[in-house]
Amino acid sequence: MAPGKTLSDVPDAGAKAWLSKPLDKLQKTDADQMVADYVKLLEGKAAQGPATAGAQAATKAPTAQMKNPPETVPWYAVQLLVRAAHLGSRWASKELNRVCQNNQAAASNGAACKTPVASR
Numbered sequence: 001m002a003p004g005k006t007l008s009d010v011p012d013a014g015a016k017a018w019l020s021k022p023l024d025k026l027q028k029t030d031a032d033q034m035v036a037d038y039v040k041l042l043e044g045k046a047a048q049g050p051a052t053a054g055a056q057a058a059t060k061a062p063t064a065q066m067k068n069p070p071e072t073v074p075w076y077a078v079q080l081l082v083r084a085a086h087l088g089s090r091w092a093s094k095e096l097n098r099v100c101q102n103n104q105a106a107a108s109n110g111a112a113c114k115t116p117v118a119s120r
Helices: 014-018 026-044 077-084 090-100 103-113
Strands: none
Touching: 014 026, 014 077, 026 077, 026 090, 077 090, 077 103, 090 103
16 A cells, blocks of 8 residues: 555545455456556546456456556555556556656655566
8 A cells, every 4th residue: 555545545446446355366367457447547437346257348458558647646546556567467567667757656655666566
């Protein structure tokens, strides 16, 4: 989590559901859905959160990086990127690098921008 933040600070139910799910329960197939929810959050929409088995069609990662200023990306959205990147999403890794290159965004996201991700 971001410095001084907890799950109770996450205003979006879908993002909170992702961040509440234990890391060992996430699968590689969850990465694309987390990325899709990240994009929704940046578009001002609600994240859907984890789907029940077979309830959601496969989601593809976006083809281009986001254009939102890094300092405007909510900390809980960055946490979705971290999880998706650790699950092997190259798009999430690139977007995480983009966000974390901004000093203000990096400072407000603490360890999320300091933790190395193998696919970055």
